[in-house]
Amino acid sequence: MDKYQGLSVCACHPEKKGNQDQSKGCGIIHRNDEYEVLAVSAGGKQTQYFRSHLGARFAVEAASDALRAFASSVTRDMLFADERNQSRLLRQLEGSIITAWKALVRAHLKTYPFQPEEIKAIRNNKYKENYKKGIDLEYAYRANVTAAIVAKDYCLMLQNGDGECWIMKNRSRSAKIRKDTIPKNDKCEKEYSTAMCDKTALREFRYCCLDTTPAAIFLAAGSRQLYSDKAKEDSVNLDQIAHELMLKGADRNTRLKEKLASLCRKEKLDYLCMACLWTEDIWSKRLKTQIRAVWEKYCLPFKKIAYFIGSAVFLLLIFLIVYMGFTLECV
Numbered sequence: 001m002d003k004y005q006g007l008s009v010c011a012c013h014p015e016k017k018g019n020q021d022q023s024k025g026c027g028i029i030h031r032n033d034e035y036e037v038l039a040v041s042a043g044g045k046q047t048q049y050f051r052s053h054l055g056a057r058f059a060v061e062a063a064s065d066a067l068r069a070f071a072s073s074v075t076r077d078m079l080f081a082d083e084r085n086q087s088r089l090l091r092q093l094e095g096s097i098i099t100a101w102k103a104l105v106r107a108h109l110k111t112y113p114f115q116p117e118e119i120k121a122i123r124n125n126k127y128k129e130n131y132k133k134g135i136d137l138e139y140a141y142r143a144n145v146t147a148a149i150v151a152k153d154y155c156l157m158l159q160n161g162d163g164e165c166w167i168m169k170n171r172s173r174s175a176k177i178r179k180d181t182i183p184k185n186d187k188c189e190k191e192y193s194t195a196m197c198d199k200t201a202l203r204e205f206r207y208c209c210l211d212t213t214p215a216a217i218f219l220a221a222g223s224r225q226l227y228s229d230k231a232k233e234d235s236v237n238l239d240q241i242a243h244e245l246m247l248k249g250a251d252r253n254t255r256l257k258e259k260l261a262s263l264c265r266k267e268k269l270d271y272l273c274m275a276c277l278w279t280e281d282i283w284s285k286r287l288k289t290q291i292r293a294v295w296e297k298y299c300l301p302f303k304k305i306a307y308f309i310g311s312a313v314f315l316l317l318i319f320l321i322v323y324m325g326f327t328l329e330c331v
Helices: 014-022 052-073 083-111 116-120 125-132 137-141 238-267 282-330
Strands: 004-012 025-031 035-042 145-151 155-160 164-168 206-210 216-221 271-279
Touching: 004 025, 004 035, 004 238, 025 052, 025 216, 025 271, 035 052, 035 216, 035 271, 052 083, 052 137, 052 145, 083 137, 083 145, 083 155, 083 206, 116 125, 125 137, 145 164, 145 216, 155 164, 238 271
Parallel strands: none
Antiparallel strands: 004 271, 025 035, 035 145, 145 155, 155 206, 164 216, 216 271
C-alpha cells in the first residue's frame, strides 16, 4: 500500500491551556503495513455532559479497536460484493463501536460513581434528577466520533455526530479537498448533534466507502467552522495545509496546532481536534509518472529512429572500410 505519514493535533482555546487534561476533544492514529486507522471525537459542552472529555477518549479507543478488527478480517472483495452485504458489514461495525464505548463507560462508572459535587454543578434539572435516580448515566459521557480506515485497496469513513471528514483523491498539485464524502445527517443542525449515548445511535451513523485510496484524508472534531474555502480568512485552509504536509511533512505539526488554536480564539471554541494522513511520496510519484509519460510519448520514437540511423551509419562505415581495403589491394 502507499506509504503514509500522519499526525493528530488537539488545540485548546488560549485562555484554557491550563486545563488540557479536561479537553473535550481527542484524536488517535494506529498504523501498520496493512492499513491505517484514524479517529477523532468531541464531547458535549453543557454541564450535564460533565464527563464528556472521558467519553471522547472512550469513543476514539472503541472506534480504533473496532476498525482495526474490521480491517484485519474484511477484504475489499467482501466490502464491495454488493450493497446489501456492505450495509450488513457496516452495521455490525457500528454496533461493535457503540457496544465497546458503552462497556468502557460502564466500567468507569463502576469504579468512579458520580460525586455529589458533579451532580450539583448541573444546570439542567431534568438531567440532574435522572442522574440521581441512576437513569441515562451514559449521557454524562456524551461524545461523537468520526473515524476512517485506509487499507491497501479501499478507504472507509464513518461518523456519528457533527465531526468533519475531507479527502484529497488525486495525487497532483492542483488537487482539491472534497468535503462531501460522508452523507449528511439532517439531525446535526445548529446546536444539536447526534452522539454515541443516544438510544438511536446505531441509526445515526453515516458512512462512505471508496474503492481507491486517497492522497490525503482529514478528520476533525470540535467545530463545524472548518473549511477548505480559501476565501474564508478565519478558517483552516485545508487545501494549503494538505499541500504543505505533502511537501514538508510532519514539520507542519506546530503550524497546524497554532492555526487551530487561533481558530479556537476567533470562533470562541473550547477546543479543536484533527487527525490526518497523507502520502509521503506523492510529488516524487507524480514526477516519475510525468517523466515516464514524456519519455514514452516523445523520446521513445526518436530512440527507435536514432537506433535505425545509427545502424545504417555503422553498416555504411563497414562498407567503406571494406571497399577502401579492396581498392588499395587492386592498386
